[in-house]
C-alpha cells in the first residue's frame with residue numbers, strides 16, 4: 001500500500017508536529033502522528049522501501065537527534081552533521097576530504113545527502129547497498145567517528161530522553177543498532193529536495209523561472225551531461241570514469257568493491273542537485289568550482305581504458321555554452337531544502 005499524499009501535506013504535518021514538539025523535551029503521545037512520504041511529480045518510485053520502516057514523526061525526530069549527536073563518536077566531538085552540513089546540502093563545505101575524530105583525514109569527499117531514498121547504492125564506490133546499513137561505516141571508521149556500535153548502544157540507552165524516544169518511535173524502550181539505523185534512515189530518507197528553480201520551470205515551462213541563458217544551459221546539459229546525470233535525480237546511479245587523473249592515494253573506485261579491472265577508477269555518478277552549495281567537487285574534492293568542473297569535461301578528460309566513451313574525446317562546448325551550463329547548474333539549488341528547519345540540528 002502506498003499513500004499518495006502531496007509533499008506539501010507531508011511538510012505541513014511535520015511542521016505542525018514539530019512546532020508543538022519543540023516546546024518540550026519529550027514528545028506528547030497526542031502529538032504522535034504518522035506522516036506520509038510522497039514522490040514528487042514525474043519522479044520514479046524511491047529505491048528505499050518505507051513499507052519496511054514506516055516513516056513516522058517520532059522515528060524521523062529520533063533519527064534527527066541521532067544524526068546530530070556528537071556522542072556517537074569516540075571523543076564526543078563529531079556527529080554525522082559535522083561532515084554532512086545542511087547549508088551545503090549535507091555535504092561538508094570547504095573540505096576536500098572529510099575530517100573526523102582527532103582531526104584525522106579520510107580519503108574521500110563527503111557527498112551531499114539529498115534524495116537518498118532514491119539512491120541505489122551508497123559511497124563513491126557503491127560499497128554499501130542499503131540506507132540502513134550505511135551509518136555503521138562512519139560510526140566505526142577509525143578516521144571518522146571511531147566508536148564501536150555496541151558502545152553507541154550503551155551510550156544511547158543510558159539516556160532517559162532517548163529511551164522515551166525509542167518507545168515513541170518503536171513501541172518500547174529497547175535501544176539496539178537496528179532501531180538506531182532505522183531511525184536514521186527515516187530522517188535521511190525524508191530529506192527530499194525537489195523545489196529548485198529548475199523544478200519550478202519543469203512544472204511550468206511557460207513561467208518565468210529560468211533566464212534565457214539558464215534555459216540554453218539546460219539544453220546543452222541535456223545534450224552532453226544528462227546521459228549520466230539523468231533527470232530528475234541528476235544521476236543514473238551507475239559507476240563511471242569521468243576522466244579524472246588517478247589521485248595520489250590511487251583510489252580505484254568501484255574496482256575496490258568488485259575487484260574487476262573493468263571498474264578501475266569508476267565512481268558513482270553524483271546527483272547535481274544543490275551542486276552550487278556543495279563545493280568542493282569530485283570523489284576527492286579536487287575541483288573547487290563549477291566552472292572548473294565543466295572545463296574538466298571540455299579540456300581535462302584523461303583517457304584510460306575505463307574512461308567513459310561518452311566523454312573520452314572531451315566534450316565540445318563553446319565558451320558561451322560552458323558559461324550557460326554553469327548558470328544552469330546553479331538553478332538546481334533548492335533553498336527550501338537547505339533552510340528547512342525540519343532537517344536542522346534540534347535546538
Ligand code: HEC
Nearest residue numbers: 079080083098099100108109110111122123124135138144
Ligand atoms: C568524518 C566525516 C563523516 C562523518 C562523521 C559521517 N560521514 Fe557520511 N560520508 C562521509 C564521506 C567521506 C562519505 C563518502 C565515503 C565514501 O565514498 O567512501 C560519506 C558518505 C555517506 C553517505 C552515502 C552518500 C552517497 O551518496 O553515497 C551517507 C548516506 C552518509 N555518509 C551518512 C552519514 C551518517 C548517517 C553519518 C553518522 C552516523 C555519517 N554519514 C557520518 C563523511 C562522513
Ligand code: HEC
Nearest residue numbers: 224225228240242267268269270281282283293297308310
Ligand atoms: C560518462 C558519465 C558522465 C557524463 C557524461 C558527465 N558526468 Fe559529471 N560526473 C560523472 C562522474 C562519475 C562524476 C564523479 C567522478 C569522481 O568523483 O570521480 C561526475 C562528477 C561531476 C561533478 C561534481 C559533482 C560533485 O558533487 O562532486 C559535476 C559538477 C559534474 N560531474 C558535472 C557534469 C557536467 C556539467 C557534465 C556535462 C558537460 C557532466 N558532468 C557529464 C559522470 C559524468
